Amino acid sequence: MTLTSIDLSTAPTTHEGILAFVREVAELTQPDAIHWCTGSDEEWTMLTEALEGTGTFTRLDPAKKPNSFYAASDPIDVARVEDRTYICSVDEKDCGPTNNWMDPEQMKGIMRGLYEGCMRGRTMFVIPFVMGHLEAERPMFGVELTDSAYVTVSMRVMARMGSAVLDKMTETDADFVQAIHSVGHPLAEGEADVAWPCNDTKYIVQFPEERAIWSFGSGYGGNALLGKKCYALRIASVMARDEGWLAEHMLILKLTSPQGVVKYVAAAFPSACGKTNLAMLKPTIPGWKVESIGDDIAWMRIGEDGRLWAVNPEYGFFGVAPGTNEHTNPHAMATINKGNSVFTNVALTEDGDVWWEGLENPPAKATSWKGEPWTPESEELSSHPNSRYCTPIKQCDILAPEFDDPRGVPIDAILFGGRRKTTVPLLFEARDWTHGTFLGATLSSETTAAAIGATGVVRRDPMAMLPFIGYNAGDYFGHWINIGKDNDESKLPKIFYVNWFRRDEDGGFLWPGFGENSRVLKWVVERLDGQAAAVETPIGHVPAPGSLDVEGLDMTDEALAAALHVDVEEWKAEIPQIQEWFDKFGDDLPAVLWTELDGLKARLGL
Ligand code: SAT
Numbered sequence: 002m003t004l005t006s007i008d009l010s011t012a013p014t015t016h017e018g019i020l021a022f023v024r025e026v027a028e029l030t031q032p033d034a035i036h037w038c039t040g041s042d043e044e045w046t047m048l049t050e051a052l053e054g055t056g057t058f059t060r061l062d063p064a065k066k067p068n069s070f071y072a073a074s075d076p077i078d079v080a081r082v083e084d085r086t087y088i089c090s091v092d093e094k095d096c097g098p099t100n101n102w103m104d105p106e107q108m109k110g111i112m113r114g115l116y117e118g119c120m121r122g123r124t125m126f127v128i129p130f131v132m133g134h135l136e137a138e139r140p141m142f143g144v145e146l147t148d149s150a151y152v153t154v155s156m157r158v159m160a161r162m163g164s165a166v167l168d169k170m171t172e173t174d175a176d177f178v179q180a181i182h183s184v185g186h187p188l189a190e191g192e193a194d195v196a197w198p199c200n201d202t203k204y205i206v207q208f209p210e211e212r213a214i215w216s217f218g219s220g221y222g223g224n225a226l227l228g229k230k231c232y233a234l235r236i237a238s239v240m241a242r243d244e245g246w247l248a249e250h251m252l253i254l255k256l257t258s259p260q261g262v263v264k265y266v267a268a269a270f271p272s273a274c275g276k277t278n279l280a281m282l283k284p285t286i287p288g289w290k291v292e293s294i295g296d297d298i299a300w301m302r303i304g305e306d307g308r309l310w311a312v313n314p315e316y317g318f319f320g321v322a323p324g325t326n327e328h329t330n331p332h333a334m335a336t337i338n339k340g341n342s343v344f345t346n347v348a349l350t351e352d353g354d355v356w357w358e359g360l361e362n363p364p365a366k367a368t369s370w371k372g373e374p375w376t377p378e379s380e381e382l383s384s385h386p387n388s389r390y391c392t393p394i395k396q397c398d399i400l401a402p403e404f405d406d407p408r409g410v411p412i413d414a415i416l417f418g419g420r421r422k423t424t425v426p427l428l429f430e431a432r433d434w435t436h437g438t439f440l441g442a443t444l445s446s447e448t449t450a451a452a453i454g455a456t457g458v459v460r461r462d463p464m465a466m467l468p469f470i471g472y473n474a475g476d477y478f479g480h481w482i483n484i485g486k487d488n489d490e491s492k493l494p495k496i497f498y499v500n501w502f503r504r505d506e507d508g509g510f511l512w513p514g515f516g517e518n519s520r521v522l523k524w525v526v527e528r529l530d531g532q533a534a535a536v537e538t539p540i541g542h543v544p545a546p547g548s549l550d551v552e553g554l555d556m557t558d559e560a561l562a563a564a565l566h567v568d569v570e571e572w573k574a575e576i577p578q579i580q581e582w583f584d585k586f587g588d589d590l591p592a593v594l595w596t597e598l599d600g601l602k603a604r605l606g607l
């Protein structure tokens with residue numbers, strides 16, 4: 002069957018741009034049917050039942066996790082594919098040395114070839130969505146066309162989508178980001194579907210000038226839920242460059258002191274380094290309170306008051322499951338236990354629940370993410386290290402009411418952090434905005450399972466944005482520098498650098514992390530208010546002895562000193578790596594960052 006005339010007469014919109022987009026993609030991809038998503042509960046039920054029918058979803062026991070589902074992916078489709086991700090700017094120079102580039106027309110030629118007829122035997126879902134608030138001064142719309150019901154269901158959790166969004170787009174004739182997604186697995190007449198359709202060939206492509214996203218071959222989160230990394234980071238970072246704001250890979254949290262003083266903190270960590278846990282931190286120090294606003298992405302603009310205001314553009318959490326438990330993240334556990342969630346690549350227990358490494362009470366028997374029988378004695382992991390829960394943010398019991406405020410919250414402090422066994426102390430403060438930008442630009446971390454490739458390798462991950470900067474990273478650093486130059490720095494957030502992952506000689510973690518990280522936040526707040534003492538070191542301001550609250554913590558003075566220690570020799574060894582990193586950018590690296598490096602070298606006695 003060939004879909005030659007696409008009938009859009011019953012489409013629930015008169016928006017010419019949307020209709021033209023749907024028609025063009027349907028003509029190319031040839032779906033059997035087109036479904037305009039409303040975002041209703043009935044639609045959710047229809048889709049989840051259909052996914053049960055194809056074996057993609059297994060319904061969990063409603064008494065344990067109501068309205069929730071288990072899914073296992075094809076083992077070749079478990080994470081973001083950075084080597085298949087492209088920034089197809091018109092000019093290669095605008096892509097920069099940290100992204101893959103191809104000429105946009107050439108890429109479109111390749112992808113049109115892949116898209117031709119790729120939705121045969123499937124339904125094309127039209128998902129109108131908005132990143133951020135529908136009531137924002139300028140709502141940030143998108144339309145994702147996908148042939149995956151799994152993606153549609155997940156998008157409903159992760160983004161505000163459906164009829165209300167489409168109506169507003171129609172009323173205001175709104176501009177929108179065009180996002181095309183296909184799993185790349187057409188079905189011939191009568192051919193049965195597989196549980197996780199995907200394709201060996203994968204492309205995740207951003208066209209920054211057109212603000213368009215074309216994705217092919219994968220059903221995995223960051224490759225397929227196009228509102229998330231593709232739009233809210235890669236495309237949005239380009240918009241932000243052009244318009245003077247910041248689209249960052251940051252959690253947002255609200256911190257209230259025992260005296261009732263409120264501060265807002267944004268923090269950037271690479272994928273799978275504990276952002277979600279920090280966003281929902283349960284403080285161990287008495288009287289302190291954390292509330293969540295976001296766990297992954299922050300859009301930040303300078304407000305009329307000169308402060309940096311942040312919103313979370315998302316509507317759900319897409320968290321790493323392994324390691325999540327009642328101790329590491331009780332609020333995430335409470336959120337997912339309310340149900341309405343999708344669990345992918347974890348283990349399925351015999352009593353209709355999910356389990357993963359690090360969760361309490363291992364089941365005697367389970368089915369692993371690979372579909373194999375699993376017991377606690379099994380050599381293989383029950384769950385993929387990048388297995389995920391996808392759960393509505395509104396279910397979070399510590400969601401700050403400000404989440405619903407389209408203006409967002411004024412950020413007081415920015416934390417940068419990575420995963421480093423050595424060198425980087427638990428906590429230090431940047432000297433000023435430019436130095437903070439230098440710290441962000443040189444952020445380093447050991448790689449994790451969130452992207453395909455070797456794990457545990459130290460790489461530079463500037464502002465935790467390495468896979469997400471939609472343009473030349475040298476220009477991106479310049480943009481950060483300019484935010485400091487063009488604004489009143491005294492009103493901008495102060496910048497800090499943290500490392501929860503430093504090890505002792507025996508390989509054990511020096512710092513207990515999780516809820517105890519509230520102690521680090523406390524020092525940050527006291528620093529903002531000019532209270533906590535710091536010592537100046539070559540790398541920045543480190544907590545002075547006695548200034549970090551460790552009361553009640555089972556930690557020796559030596560261990561604390563080791564966690565905070567600035568080892569000049571280790572830092573000297575970093576310098577050639579930073580130099581090599583900066584060399585990549587040639588003339589595109591802002592000169593002030595070289596000046597910062599020179600300053601660091603001089604302070605280290607080099
Ligand atoms: O890319 S995802 O959003 O799926 C997960 C991550 O890497 O943060």
Ligand code: MN
Binds near residue numbers: 250271272273297
């Ligand atoms: Mn992330």
